[in-house]
Amino acid sequence: MRLHQKLLLLVALLVLILPTKSLATDWEYPFVVWEGYIYEVTDEYVTDVDIEVGEVTAYSDMEQLSGNFSNTYEVGTKYYTIKGESSDEVIAVEEIDGKYVKAVKIGEYSIASGFQGMFNGQVGIVPIIIIGGFIALFIFYERKLKRIRE
Template structure:
């Protein structure tokens, strides 16, 4: 009987500790810059070129994110420049109701995942160079 009670208490403690993170505001990340999405519409006539899109989603359990991410918007959501505004300060984010203004708040925290593609390409380049070097050297 003690084992059953212990097992029930263990399962309850595990299930009660799981909860979703509540975000302070909706955000998107573009090139390492976090923008707060405001409840302000941007007119189609004020939109510039597409400058990016949501490529990863923020983790609602631990708050981590990397790359061009969002805590609210789905993958593929487009970002566009706003005419007369610097991309470093303001972008427009695609929304089901149109386009919303997003204002720069802070730089995103450093994540090695943001740089893994560069490291992988560098390692591939070094590997190819070494392969070619050893082949050329064997021929001599």
């Protein structure tokens, strides 16, 4: 078997056995993002809503997005303050049936960097780097063999 055939077979095997980044995200809980903070949506309904403070600007149940993002509620879903409670701690999210559900602030929201996946089991760029390395090796050895033949 020639060298380039061996390299091609090795690259094909690596592509098949290396895990790639999942297209879907496994969310732990329903949430909304407002002003850079993530709020976990609870099962508790509230009736004393006050001022509209925002709305969902991006929805996906598959990937993280920027803005007032939600993994549960569609674009246009409104956020409200709750009378007697600080919006730094909780907000109300309007549901389709006109009811309001409490969402509790749990921390800052940030979109994970594309390179972060390399270190938490979600390999995305690593196969590309490996394949690129093998292609470079293939070109190097082909040129070396060509010089030896001449």
